[in-house]
Amino acid sequence: MRKIYYIILLVVSFGANAQQDAQFTHYIYNQLFLNPATAGSENVTRFQAIYRTQYLGYQSTFDDGGAPVSQVISANVPLKMIKSGVGLTFVNDKIGASTQRDFKLSYAYQMPIGGSQLGIGVSGGFFNRGIDYSRLRARDEGDPLLATGRVSQSAVDLGAGLYLNNPSYTLGLSMNHINEPKFGLGTAANNTLKRSAYLTGSVLIGVSYTVDVSPMFIIKSDLNSFSAEAGAIATYDGRYWLGASYRTGDAGSALIGANLMDGSLRVGYAIDVIVGGKNAKSATSHELLLSYSLAALRAGKKSIVRTPRYRY
Template sequence: MIRIFSTPLLTAAFLLLSNWALGQQDPQFSLFALNQIYFNPAASGADGLTRFQLTHRAQYAGYQGTFDDGGAASTQLFSFSVPIKNIGIGFYALNDRIGPLTNQDFQLSAAYRIPMAGGNLAVGARAGLYRRAIDYNRLRPGEPGDPLIQTGVISEIHPDASVGVRYETSAYYVGLSANHLLGARYRLGADAATNPLVPTFYLNAGMILEFGYLLQVQPILLVKTDLNEFSAEGGAMATYNQRYWAGVTYRQQDAVIVMAGINLMQDQSLRLSGAYDIVVGGTSVKSPTSYEVLLSYALPAPKVGKKTIVRTPRFRF
């Protein structure tokens, strides 16, 4: 993150922001296997439950800058997903801040499932609004009072859209999605820059391996690209008795991630999960740790078109 700006350097920084956005416009989640609706709209309603989730991520926690809070990324994601027969409805709201730049994303998604070859082929799409803002008061110019440098917070909102497909069975799933298809451009008060929201493509896959009645092992993989740069992460999660789970993944040229979680309550409807990133790549410019926590609550799928049974002491059925 650039911390000291002269007038020419500030202009150059905005011109280069488009290239910086290729790798940084979307936040990364270590618990991506539990947050699939964020990557692919076709995952809406995928697990057959009405699910509410709240995620908080602190990227490179403890990073120390030359002033204020240092500018390390902080991300919050709220989502819910509802299956209705062969249709899934989803929504998420994202707040992501890194230094003076804030990204906020609000998306409504839908998926339609078609039975195919012993599984389901889901086709999904989503649309919403993407807000990007920059707080010029958090920048430090080399020449205080320069009239060419903006002050205050400048923001823009543009429509955004994504599509995706996903094939799922009881043993595995694989999905492909294309996000930010409208390619919105944000000037943010700088006429010399356009700061595009670059289209991003995700490949997400996993499978379930059964070892007896109590143990499941799930290999997982996520690949993302803007067709110029690629990033991959993957590993495995093990679940015991459908209640306790732990896992390890590796993110290319960045970190080894240790994860764990527990399903609470008698019906296991409340899930608490966490991830701890041990940064092993680029440590000269990063804090060596990141962490993520996720709280999830699930309800049974709504029963559409069925009357509620009323039971009385006289008539039992």
Template sequence: MLFMPLCAIAQKDAQFSLFSLNQLYLNPAAAGSDGFTKFQLTHRTQYAGYQGTNVDEGGALSTQMFSFSMPIKNFGIGFYALNDKSGPRTDQDFKLSAAYHIPLGGGKLGVGVSAGLFRQAIDYGKLRARDPDDPLIQTGTIAEINPDFSVGARYENETFYAGLSLNHFLKPKYQLGSETGTNPLPRTLYFNAGVNLELGYLLDIQPIVLVKSDISTVSVEGGATVTYNKRYWIGGTYRQQDTYFIIMGGIYLLADQSLRLSGAYDMVVGGNKAKSPSSFEVMLSYALPSPKLGKKAPIRTPRFRF
């Protein structure tokens, strides 16, 4: 008993392969940073085809998220609602984000904060007890809701972007029916960056990287995407922690680039064989021009110029 650990720490946040398109979830400072009013809907199935030994486990893990972001002059506001289900546990995250963008060095520096509620629930009916008569084992579904906060900063210009954020700032704790045990959300650091390179008139390439850490563990993911004619894009990344290779791509479905469909497919190339089923992700996003506030700009024509 002396050598048994007193606590266990593991990643609690949902994971997305299309992280370069999911900036608001990673960093509240990204709210309104791209200058568009944007709506996004994402679905992810982790380890598709996985079947647990317990029929009631529910199969593969799945995540759904809706997000909204809008710029207002030098400010940005955003919101996301996330549902993450993994076996008997369900996490739901609802956050409002606000960011202030400061012109700096030919680009802009954004600082942001997000606040909301994080709900965690466990369905004890999906767990198999070694001793079913143990009075400490709960019955039914038990859920708790706690306030949750995140902070972040992000700099971007026409060439590159880089951001740093801290999630679960207050480390909310969940007992889920236990009077002695706690299940805290560990503080998680995110570093996210990308470089925009133009290769002629038709090709753009963007190297991207994401580093995640809860202090005890670090996960690194990086790769690049290539865009053709501002409409079609493909890319690939490699996730070091899970030994994953990810292929992704997308298309703008409308000529004005307002509607975009994107997808990703994760392939296991090593690591734990229990994770051999692959994963996939789909995202649909719709963007509107940024709102114009204040007086309308005068329209000048040669006819009335002189």
């Protein structure tokens, strides 16, 4: 019986570690999720949501497995008066009977360096893991060693990062889960949330008066293994964009979107198609992006508008 207990625990732990953090194809537009140093870096107040369903239509052949479904909601505000930015991020990630929720606050000091801006950021919040054991099948019903019902646990989660932002390029380096929170989830064993390191970058290339191309990449690592993704996005007239990328050993992706309402509203869609590794029961993943930006907060007195019609 004890053997069955640890088999179930191993399966749950493997599922959490194989894709420890939620994965998003729109990573280039989702920097706050990866790096707290990006808070305020755009010099606009931005509200954003991304919804991702991975391996759409996949149904497990054993109980309540199923495909990962992830959402991230974020907001960040530049505080120009103190050369800083603040942000918050909420992530909801579900895989079968297990859930992961992450809520964190970010602060970044934005330091001018020549024609660039260097962000130095930290984040802190709570990471919650949960398992609904009632949705898993035990070989021996009523085994007293097996947990029952839904069990969840929260722990403090810390991160830090650097972000170099230039009109022609960006480069970011960050690490999440620095303190490696541990979760028991109703068992005597501890499952550790491993540190996640991210290196991201992009370059803006003006091809013509109306067309820009931006190569981009991301390298992800738990300090033992790593994965990489690279691609490019072409933008026409600053409004419409189309892109493609490849994730090593996994999938090719296509992205399409538009900047509407004078650039305040951003909408996007991405599709991943499995092209490497083992044959998947469902070969596609889909992602939707919705973002809205406002002008940065203003400080100080309202400026006086002088006209010939009205004297001072």
